[in-house]
Amino acid sequence: MIRFVLSRVAQTLAVLFIASLIIFALMRMIPGDPVLMLLGDDYTEDAYQQLRARLGLDRSIVHQYVFWLRNVLQGDLGDSLLQHERVSRLVWEAFVPTLTLVVASLVVGVLIAVPSGVVAAQRKDSAWDWGSMGFAIFVYSMPAFWKGIILIWIFSVHLRWFPAMGYVPPWVDLWDGLWKLALPAITLGTFFSGLVARIIRSSLLEVLEQDYIKAARAKGVRQAALVYRHALANALIPVVTIIGLQFGALLGGAVLTETVFAIPGMGRLTVNAILNRDYSVVQGTILAGVFLVVLVNLAVDVTYAFLNPKIRVA
Amino acid sequence: MTAETILDVRDLTVDFHLDGTVLRAVDGISLSVRRGEIVGLVGESGAGKSLTSEAILRLIRCPPGRITGEVRFRGRNLLDLDEDALSRIRGREIAMIFQNPAGSLNPVFRVGAQLHEAMALHLDEPRPALRARVVDILARVGIPAPRTRARDYPHQFSGGMAQRVMVGMGMSCVPALLIADEPTTALDVTIQAQVLALIRQLARETGAAVLLVSHDLGIISQMCDRVIVMYAGRIVEQASIATVFGAPAHPYTRALVDCLPRVDGVERLGTIGGVMPGLRALPPGCRFHPRCPIAEPRCSVDVPALRALTPDHRAACHLARPGA
Numbered sequence: 001m002i003r004f005v006l007s008r009v010a011q012t013l014a015v016l017f018i019a020s021l022i023i024f025a026l027m028r029m030i031p032g033d034p035v036l037m038l039l040g041d042d043y044t045e046d047a048y049q050q051l052r053a054r055l056g057l058d059r060s061i062v063h064q065y066v067f068w069l070r071n072v073l074q075g076d077l078g079d080s081l082l083q084h085e086r087v088s089r090l091v092w093e094a095f096v097p098t099l100t101l102v103v104a105s106l107v108v109g110v111l112i113a114v115p116s117g118v119v120a121a122q123r124k125d126s127a128w129d130w131g132s133m134g135f136a137i138f139v140y141s142m143p144a145f146w147k148g149i150i151l152i153w154i155f156s157v158h159l160r161w162f163p164a165m166g167y168v169p170p171w172v173d174l175w176d177g178l179w180k181l182a183l184p185a186i187t188l189g190t191f192f193s194g195l196v197a198r199i200i201r202s203s204l205l206e207v208l209e210q211d212y213i214k215a216a217r218a219k220g221v222r223q224a225a226l227v228y229r230h231a232l233a234n235a236l237i238p239v240v241t242i243i244g245l246q247f248g249a250l251l252g253g254a255v256l257t258e259t260v261f262a263i264p265g266m267g268r269l270t271v272n273a274i275l276n277r278d279y280s281v282v283q284g285t286i287l288a289g290v291f292l293v294v295l296v297n298l299a300v301d302v303t304y305a306f307l308n309p310k311i312r313v314a
Numbered sequence: 315m316t317a318e319t320i321l322d323v324r325d326l327t328v329d330f331h332l333d334g335t336v337l338r339a340v341d342g343i344s345l346s347v348r349r350g351e352i353v354g355l356v357g358e359s360g361a362g363k364s365l366t367s368e369a370i371l372r373l374i375r376c377p378p379g380r381i382t383g384e385v386r387f388r389g390r391n392l393l394d395l396d397e398d399a400l401s402r403i404r405g406r407e408i409a410m411i412f413q414n415p416a417g418s419l420n421p422v423f424r425v426g427a428q429l430h431e432a433m434a435l436h437l438d439e440p441r442p443a444l445r446a447r448v449v450d451i452l453a454r455v456g457i458p459a460p461r462t463r464a465r466d467y468p469h470q471f472s473g474g475m476a477q478r479v480m481v482g483m484g485m486s487c488v489p490a491l492l493i494a495d496e497p498t499t500a501l502d503v504t505i506q507a508q509v510l511a512l513i514r515q516l517a518r519e520t521g522a523a524v525l526l527v528s529h530d531l532g533i534i535s536q537m538c539d540r541v542i543v544m545y546a547g548r549i550v551e552q553a554s555i556a557t558v559f560g561a562p563a564h565p566y567t568r569a570l571v572d573c574l575p576r577v578d579g580v581e582r583l584g585t586i587g588g589v590m591p592g593l594r595a596l597p598p599g600c601r602f603h604p605r606c607p608i609a610e611p612r613c614s615v616d617v618p619a620l621r622a623l624t625p626d627h628r629a630a631c632h633l634a635r636p637g638a
Contacts, residue, residue: 211417214373218412219432219483220405223397233422309422309467 077284087284098265108189117200140194148260165262203235244300321347326383341547354534357544406436409484413496415477419468426464455482474505546601553627563629
């Protein structure tokens, strides 16, 4: 188990290193010059060269990368080229709402996916099965921005149940926070639940055919315990992997969802930074995103090993 | 032979409703098991033995399955009980073990926990007592270092060890009947003997009756007091071990016995020509007649009833005579 975790950590570090290279290279490849944008109307050749030197952009690309990486390893993402703010601070401030949204969406998604997947599997080919699986495909295939707008139209404009936009940290004001988080979390969570419900259904159907389920029934385990304990414990193993794989997609979906609901998160920060060629902020946000996805996948692998004794013990 | 009858199956039929057709996999069989007795249920693959044993505990998914008839266990018809009442009998009064021991244990739970669960479901005993009994049972079924092994997961057990655990689990609540469905088919020959000996020993100690399902007449002959022979969903013969081997009345039983190798024999082993008919193409009359060496014209028309030749010997053959 410890060797397994260590080898996964080593892989994670390699992935992060490669990701940092790609992020850095891509940012320098897209056209546009931040120095020009910063100077605007104040442009003179002298001022341009001066500012370029001050920002370190006159050094070689390799030098810039090494310099950046060394600072990143010390936890310093640099300063924003445009705003007078530390990148780490900007990223952190944007990161918290995004992560809150993603976690809330995960919770909403699992809360919808587990019961509907279980019901569909238990009553295979019934109206319940068709209904919940039809719903799953429906919510999965609707794009987040469209679903968000529809939800706003129904629940904010017409019913006036939930606010249409804004973000308040739930730990600052629990009710107001959750209130404002509800529609975005449903928008993003239903996307996730559609996929997970289908996987739980097929995985559970397979598990319910296994001999150990028949054996458990033969020893007197009742139906509910059979499904929710004996079968689900096995059926959730592939689901954990899916959660990890989908975490990246969830972050991507969060960016769109934030835009619809005007949440000051990573999405807004990244898009604005790209538009302004704010290299250090873009690098910071993408690196933070990559770091999170890789970290979650590491956590998922460890959880997977924990859930699956065959990996844990071997 | 005056012991109380604990299991009395009457006219048990298992149908499967598939794509608009009805397949009758078990066709009106009746059998009984008395206290402390070991009864063998023998037949080729597909004869309906496993379905019969699963139908007794209603482990067949219905629909598409449908079970009719009566399964009287200590006077109560199990087919009339609701799921809740049934789950109090499963594992407590009737235990069952299966063909695939490695697959019978849930891979994500510790072996000890699964044993513990089996007892916790039915016995009203405090946790520490049950935990101690888990280790006791593992020791009794011959698992070395039972205390450590209880914390292992099923994949760390060999097939033979897993089946010994299953036997121990089956007997943990001291059931009146153990149904063993091909318990040694998946195991090596040397391990087979150990597991069979364990089943016999535990059954003797607890006074449990055993219904042993097997396709292997050799195993049946070592273990059982009585044999029930099934062919294509019906019982063709029912008799004591001595009668089945000494004076089988049904030509199918005779053919099965001839297929067994004998220590003193120099003759070639017998085989049965042809294959058992599938459920979609059952022949009329006696289902064995296409393969039967002594079939007469009426065998392909009339269904032979299961007739008593002596009080303890029944056969379903038009040509059967006592002692024939």
